[in-house]
Amino acid sequence: MKVIQESDIQERDVDFLALRVFLKVIEILGGPAKIIEYRNLTWLPSLMVSSYAVVLHEEMGYGYEEIAKFLGTTKNTIKAMLSASVELVKEKLMEALEEGEGDKVEENKLKTHVAGALAKLAYKEIKEGREELGLLSHFVSHLSDVYQIYWPPIVLKKIKGLDFPVTKEKIYEKLKELTIEGFKFDEIYRDFPDTIHSPSSLLKLIAEKIKQKK
Amino acid sequence: MEDVITLSSALTDAIEVEGTPSGVQGLDNLFFKTKIQNGKITVIPLNGIPKFSVVNITGANDTGKSIIAEQFTIKQASLGNNTVFVTVETPAKFLVSSLKERAYAMSINPHSIENNIFIVDAENNDSLRENVANLLDTLANVIKKYKIRNVVIDSVTGLYEAKEISARTIVRKIYNFLKKFYQTAILVSQKRSAHDEFSVEGAGGYAVPHIVDCNIAIAKKIIESFYDEKLYGKPIGEMVRLFRIDGCRMCGHDTSTRILEITNTGLVVIGKTLSELRSALKREKNEEADKNESNTRIRYTGKGR
Numbered sequence: 001m002k003v004i005q006e007s008d009i010q011e012r013d014v015d016f017l018a019l020r021v022f023l024k025v026i027e028i029l030g031g032p033a034k035i036i037e038y039r040n041l042t043w044l045p046s047l048m049v050s051s052y053a054v055v056l057h058e059e060m061g062y063g064y065e066e067i068a069k070f071l072g073t074t075k076n077t078i079k080a081m082l083s084a085s086v087e088l089v090k091e092k093l094m095e096a097l098e099e100g101e102g103d104k105v106e107e108n109k110l111k112t113h114v115a116g117a118l119a120k121l122a123y124k125e126i127k128e129g130r131e132e133l134g135l136l137s138h139f140v141s142h143l144s145d146v147y148q149i150y151w152p153p154i155v156l157k158k159i160k161g162l163d164f165p166v167t168k169e170k171i172y173e174k175l176k177e178l179t180i181e182g183f184k185f186d187e188i189y190r191d192f193p194d195t196i197h198s199p200s201s202l203l204k205l206i207a208e209k210i211k212q213k214k
Numbered sequence: 215m216e217d218v219i220t221l222s223s224a225l226t227d228a229i230e231v232e233g234t235p236s237g238v239q240g241l242d243n244l245f246f247k248t249k250i251q252n253g254k255i256t257v258i259p260l261n262g263i264p265k266f267s268v269v270n271i272t273g274a275n276d277t278g279k280s281i282i283a284e285q286f287t288i289k290q291a292s293l294g295n296n297t298v299f300v301t302v303e304t305p306a307k308f309l310v311s312s313l314k315e316r317a318y319a320m321s322i323n324p325h326s327i328e329n330n331i332f333i334v335d336a337e338n339n340d341s342l343r344e345n346v347a348n349l350l351d352t353l354a355n356v357i358k359k360y361k362i363r364n365v366v367i368d369s370v371t372g373l374y375e376a377k378e379i380s381a382r383t384i385v386r387k388i389y390n391f392l393k394k395f396y397q398t399a400i401l402v403s404q405k406r407s408a409h410d411e412f413s414v415e416g417a418g419g420y421a422v423p424h425i426v427d428c429n430i431a432i433a434k435k436i437i438e439s440f441y442d443e444k445l446y447g448k449p450i451g452e453m454v455r456l457f458r459i460d461g462c463r464m465c466g467h468d469t470s471t472r473i474l475e476i477t478n479t480g481l482v483v484i485g486k487t488l489s490e491l492r493s494a495l496k497r498e499k500n501e502e503a504d505k506n507e508s509n510t511r512i513r514y515t516g517k518g519r
Contacts, residue, residue, distance in 0.1 A: 001313065001324075001331040003306045004298075008359070010351035011341055061346045061387060063380050 014055055021051040023132040024122035043110040049073065050081045050112075050119035057082055058123060081116025086124070089117035129198035130164050136199060151180045152203050159199060168192040171202065181210050188213075231465050233262025234364075234398055237289025237320065238282055240484030244459060244468035257466065263428070264464035268392050268399045270370075270423060273432030277455055278474055278482045279402045282430075283366045284316045285482060286400050290364050291330035292322045297364040298332040298356055302343060302372030306335035319479035332360055336372070346373060346384050350391045357395050365392060369402040370422070385422045401426065428462035432474055444498075445491050446473070457484055 025047050029035055035043065049071055056062040056070060064082070068075045093114065126132075133156065141153040158174050168189060178185040188209045196202050231247045245260040263269055263286075271279045283299075290297045301309045313331065317324040334352060336342040342349045356362060367373075370388065374381045385401070392399045403422060423429045433456045437448050446454045457474035459467045473485035486494075 001310050001328045001333060002360075003310075003333045003335060004352070004356055008352065008355055009339065009342065010348060010355050012345070012347045012351060059347045061380060061383050063377060063383075066377065 012059055014052075014060065017059060017126075018048075018052040018055045020126055020132065020135065021055060021119055021122045022048050023135055024125055024130075025051060025118045027132045027134070028118060028122060028125075040110070043115070046110050046112070046115040047118065050115040051122065053078050053081050053116065054119040054123045077112055080112040081119070084113035084117035084120065086117045086121050089114050090121060093118070129200050131198075131200065133160060133199060140203070151178075151206070154178070155180075155203060155206065156199060159202065164199065165195050165197045168194055168196060171196055180206060181214075183210060183213055229266060231260070232265050233260030234265045234295075235262045235289050235293065236282070237285035237287075238482050238484060240472075241282075244484070245462065246466045248466060260465060263398070264462065265398050266393075266396055267427040267462070267464045268389050268397075268401060269428040269430060270401045270403055270426040271430045271432070272403045272405050272423075274405050274434055277432035277434055278476050279404075279432060280368050281316070281476065281480065281482045283368050283400045283402050284313055285320065286364070287331060287366050288313060288317045288320055288322055288327060290398075291327035292320075294330060295363040296330050296332065296360055297366065298334060298353065298360070298362045300334045300336055300349070300353070300365070300367040302336045302367065302369055304368075305337050306333045309333060315480065319477075319481050332356060332362065343373060343375075346387050349373070350387065353391070354395070357397070362395075363398065365397045365399040367399070367401050369404055371402075371404040381422055382425065385425050389425050405431075423460065427464045428467075429460040431458050431460045432456065445488075445495050456488075 026032060026035065029040075029043075035041060052071055053067050056067045062070070064075045064078045067078045067082075071078070137153055137156045140156055144150050144153050155175065155178070158178070159171065162170060162174065171192070172185070172189055175185045175189070180188060188206060191209065192205055196205065233242065233245060236242055242262045243259045245262070245264055246257050247260060249256050249258055271282055273279050280303075287297050287299050299309065299313075304312070310333065314324040317327065334342065334349075334356065336349060342352060353365065357365075367388070370385060373388075374384050388401070435442075435446075435454050435456055437443055437446060437450050437452050437454065439450075442448075443450055448454060455474040455476070456471050458471045459469065461467075470487035470489065472487050473491070475483045475485055477483060
């Protein structure tokens with residue numbers, strides 16, 4: 001009988017996932033520059049707390065009380081964060097940001113439920129493969145050097161600003177000038193599905209097509 | 215994945231209901247499926263618990279829950295089906311001793327099955343016991359690496375110790391995980407509430423029974439009356455164990471309450487139903503009455519002479 005050893009035991013990296021969620025929230029809000037521009041840097045602690053709360057709840061199955069204890073806040077704060085309606089907050093917040101009135105959002109105060117909804121939205125995006133693009137680009141760029149495959153960071157750089165899921169036509173618009181490993185993008189993208197769900201799935205699709213063509 | 219599927223595509227993808235031996239005498243013929251043969255409905259025993267089902271066994275202490283879990287592990291391992299045993303209550307080295315003893319009692323050489331049993335010692339590892347995510351990640355790793363077919367968790371109650379409010383969330387995560395990996399699973403849960411022993415709440419408590427595929431409830435009963443004494447064949451003050459399948463959504467099953475016995479070699483055996491015991495008692499009484507009547511007649515005839 002084999003007793004499973006430490007090497008087989010998996011421990012989820014809550015810290016890193018919470019950080020990824022936090023970075024994604026910042027991306028949703030328009031990036032660090034926008035947050036500075038709207039003088040909303042005071043939002044960051046609340047966003048870090050809500051990112052952590054969502055990860056602890058979704059990944060580790062913690063209840064409100066456990067999360068509150070862990071994060072040093074109240075059970076009601078956590079409850080407000082985790083029960084916030086993502087759709088409602090997304091609609092209101094996005095409207096304000098799109099109209100360039102980010103500085104007027106809740107009179108510069110980030111309400112608990114808004115922070116929670118943003119973290120929930122960011123967590124969902126990450127789970128669906130839409131990692132914060134800067135972070136993804138950073139890792140892809142490092143791996144490109146290691147494996148000496150240089151097209152993935154170029155693709156990521158060119159698609160910056162696209163709001164995934166996205167149609168293959170929109171991808172084509174951004175990448176039509178590219179030649180990847182000797183193949184024009186025009187030849188690669190034809191068999192793509194109509195909708196591409198995330199930057200990482202786009203990279204995977206391109207890699208598969210190149211492999212087939214070779 | 216599509217959210218809405220047609221019945222025809224669902225039927226194509228559906229899993230055939232079949233049994234997998236539990237290693238518990240008297241249990242395997244209590245699950246069955248129906249088939250239409252020559253235009254007639256026929257009930258066919260599964261000869262095991264339904265494969266790919268998540269079975270929750272619940273009861274108070276000393277009702278034989280862990281023994282059933284161990285018998286299942288040994289039986290499955292003897293059939294070459296790799297089984298992972300998550301121990302939450304007993305340290306691994308003590309569990310190994312117990313499994314060995316149980317194997318000998320089942321006439322199985324423990325050495326012949328040692329490569330088919332894998333033990334995750336959550337009792338000894340806080341991160342596995344306290345974080346269900348870590349436990350499931352570890353199980354996923356073990357299932358893929360060692361081609362595991364069955365999962366036993368003894369007990370799930372230990373995974374929500376002092377946080378009973380999370381019981382449903384935790385069991386739901388475990389259930390979804392087991393389904394995703396096509397595992398046949400035994401979850402042991404301790405009955406701690408004051409609910410009636412054989413109620414649904416008795417089967418695990420905190421609405422856990424509603425999540426799993428199948429519930430088995432085991433209860434203890436103290437012999438308190440002369441009637442009980444005669445019915446169960448044990449003297450007043452002794453204890454009997456009662457067994458019942460408290461619902462199974464995967465297939466048909468026996469619904470009666472039965473006697474559960476733990477043999478002197480430490481194995482669980484599922485015995486007769488209470489109605490069978492009562493019928494036997496009634497028959498015995500009638501036979502006794504007949505005997506008394508005929509004795510009286512003989513005596514009367516004797517007096518007459």
